[in-house]
Amino acid sequence: DQQVKQNSPSLSVQEGRISILNCDYTNSMFDYFLWYKKYPAEGPTFLISISSIKDKNEDGRFTVFLNKSAKHLSLHIVPSQPGDSAVYFCAASNFGNEKLTFGTGTRLTIIP
Amino acid sequence: NAGVTQTPKFQVLKTGQSMTLQCAQDMNHEYMSWYRQDPGMGLRLIHYSVGAGITDQGEVPNGYNVSRSTTEDFPLRLLSAAPSQTSVYFCASKTGRGQPQHFGDGTRLSIL
Numbered sequence: 001d002q003q004v005k006q007n008s009p010s011l012s013v014q015e016g017r018i019s020i021l022n023c024d025y026t027n028s029m030f031d032y033f034l035w036y037k038k039y040p041a042e043g044p045t046f047l048i049s050i051s052s053i054k055d056k057n058e059d060g061r062f063t064v065f066l067n068k069s070a071k072h073l074s075l076h077i078v079p080s081q082p083g084d085s086a087v088y089f090c091a092a093s094n095f096g097n098e099k100l101t102f103g104t105g106t107r108l109t110i111i112p
Numbered sequence: 113n114a115g116v117t118q119t120p121k122f123q124v125l126k127t128g129q130s131m132t133l134q135c136a137q138d139m140n141h142e143y144m145s146w147y148r149q150d151p152g153m154g155l156r157l158i159h160y161s162v163g164a165g166i167t168d169q170g171e172v173p174n175g176y177n178v179s180r181s182t183t184e185d186f187p188l189r190l191l192s193a194a195p196s197q198t199s200v201y202f203c204a205s206k207t208g209r210g211q212p213q214h215f216g217d218g219t220r221l222s223i224l
Contacts, residue, residue, distance in 0.1 A: 004154065006154075032210065034212055036215075041217070041218075042217050042218075043116070043202050043204075043215030043216050043217045043218055044155070044202070044215045045215070046212035046213070046214070049212055051210070089154060089155070091154075091155075095209065095210060098143065098160075098162070098209065099157055099160065099170060099171075100145075100155075100157065100213065101154075101157075101171075102147075102154030102155040102156070103154050104152060104153055104154045105154060
């Protein structure tokens, strides 16, 4: 049972445009969500997080939106840069539980 | 500051052999965890620890043992390696509740 789903295995975006990565979850107990970025042969790197008491969080070019009623979150990258090409993982947890559940990842390719 | 260090980076084992994957962090983090990543899947939690002397099972604990005798180290033991344990293993640590995890660069393990 995949509790965190990233339905797009890959996404290509032109440099300078907006990249939108999507993530859906099924477990209504999740209240803390994170996005990680992963380059080949490296570990995932934390990008941005959001708790369920918010519906938006921004950090520079990265914004995460949370729609609790739809159990959906998205990561917006504006403007997209070539260095953003990587695999992006969505992850979720229950704040008290602390176990992270990951999605399967979306490979983002930024076209120069 | 080295962060999370995993050794070895690569390892090939024969079925039935045992080995220990090492993980050390120098950030004085209380929380440490082990994940495995398989093709087409997200990272799955194997075991985790919320402090020295305390460990608990994650989503896929079978075939693996852990111990946490110090804050810095969290080794993962494969008692009798099986081909199904061929994977990339990531260790992570964090300061505490509501904080993002910091990952090592992984150990790529092949079981023949």
